[in-house]
Amino acid sequence: MSPTIRVKLSIMMFLEFFIWGAWFVTLGTYLLQNLKTTGTQVGVAVLTQSIGAIVAPFIIGLIADRFFSAQKILGVLHLAGAFLLWRASTAADFSAFYPSILTYMILYMPTLALVNSISFRQMKNPQKEFAMIRVLGTLGWIIAGVTIGWLNWEQSGNLGLTFEMAAAASALLGAFSFTLPATPPVKKEGRSTVGEMVGLDAIRLLKNRSYLIFFLASIAICVPLSFYYGFTNPFLNEVGMKSAAGIQSLGQVSEVLFMLLIPVFFARLGVKNMLAIGMLAWVIRYVFFAYGNADTNYWMLIAGIVLHGICYDFFFVTGQIYTDNLAGEQSKSAAQGFITLATYGVGMLIGSLISGQIVDAHKLGNELHSWQAIWLIPAAIAGGVLVAFVLLFKDRNSAPQPDEMLYQETTARLEV
Incomplete structure (x- = not known):
């Protein structure tokens, strides 16, 4: 290039x-x-x-x-x-x-x-x-x-x-x-179905029980995610944080740092542990928001923001890698489109509908809210998803990881 x-x-x-x-x-x-x-x-x-x-x-x-x-x-x-x-x-x-x-x-x-x-x-x-x-x-x-x-x-x-x-x-x-x-359309032989063009052919991945559990967990974890996107900035401004939008950008700085470390963690922890740690980070983040303030517990607000790197990278980036490993060579793009449709489409849709109603239900008047009660709700949802995922997810059918593949290749050579 x-x-x-x-x-x-x-x-x-x-x-x-x-x-x-x-x-x-x-x-x-x-x-x-x-x-x-x-x-x-x-x-x-x-x-x-x-x-x-x-x-x-x-x-x-x-x-x-x-x-x-x-x-x-x-x-x-x-x-x-x-x-x-x-x-x-x-x-x-x-x-x-x-x-x-x-x-x-x-x-x-x-x-x-x-x-x-x-x-x-x-x-x-x-x-x-x-x-x-x-x-x-x-x-x-x-x-x-x-x-x-x-x-x-x-x-x-x-x-x-x-x-x-x-x-x-x-x-x-x-x-x-x-x-x-110039990036013209790629000419393809034969006719594609509507399902293939929008990625719905990747639905076959749900036949894999492990992936089905991950898929449902991805939708469910996006419900508490919608609380963060919609109400973190109003919350930080209401509790008195100055330049809240600027400080929130620390979450993206954290995202970059943890993204660079993904290969290291992935090789040592594996898919299940990475996904579980990502969901646990959501629970901790919302607990920090629930009990943080602009005075003595200001550090909780900062920590909750910085946890974005683990929240996003450990679950969503790891999930994209997991999806890529399971998808066939012809379905990789379709599979990524399918999981994005499920998370940012279905999951965030459900979360956006209920998060606003929960915030309204905890309004105190004078444009103030009972934020502690509000944040403990997505914390509980994320905690429930985490427990269900840990109990039900068995990563038996994913493609071997690089270190596993190297071990298998070495063993095969020794046997020969």
Whole structure:
């Protein structure tokens, strides 16, 4: 890959996640403080992410992979997204805000697959090259949060500017996308079914009992995950944390560090232990949030944020590796799309619907909430999922790990 293409892909990835991080982290705070919404309405707004995740495979599988170059679709979607984000920033109430953000997320979620597709098509060795490109996306999310904290938009009541900042970045990426390397549709022999194009053929993996347990646990663990996405920023601002959005970016820093350590932990702990530790981290995080405050237990808030690296990498990244190991060579992409549809689609959808209602049920008045009671609920859900997973999951049918394969190969040679 030439240096010019590497720089272009890095800029693309940086802007892709800067846009998302620029408004999504503080969405709950903006709605509660600026538009005076209920917690249920916040959940409905976060739910747009799940709707977008469910629709995305159809847009990519039925349109992008068949008729148009990926970089051109990316450009059109982000230019349209810029208009929708700008319109969302001018909404006077939730009824005016919601249609814009719903339409935006239906257009944005497919771009997550498009930037990956564009990147992979330019790489000779994606296993070595992709991580260095993808990490720029996490850096973009971090800088978006730091910028919001540095400009003090949360405390000053100017979170509407986050949508304007994201709109500007979306317009920039939209225009820039047309300069990216050409990524035309790959011509395939024969006709593909709708199920194959959207990844539903990967449903055969559920015949494996171990994978079925993992699949159900993935959906269930995304219910408490929706509490974090929708209400962490409002919680931190309510308890008095300054520059909350900026401090929340420590979670992405942690994510990068633990992602680099995944191969080491994976070889020593194995699939089941990695997944269990990831779920345990969710329990600990929410307990820290329940008992943390901006005074003597401030460290609990920071620890809860930093645990994001373990929460995300140990469960979701490990789960993606586990899925890749079990999927056949022809079904790897479909399998990844299927598990994403289940987690960010079905799991987050359920969580978004109930999290807002739980927050509303624990409202104390004067825009305050009983956060301890709120956070103990997702902690209990995550704990229940963890116990069920540990008792039921038996990793007997996964592909051998590298160290196991080396042992088997050595033993076979000795026998010969």
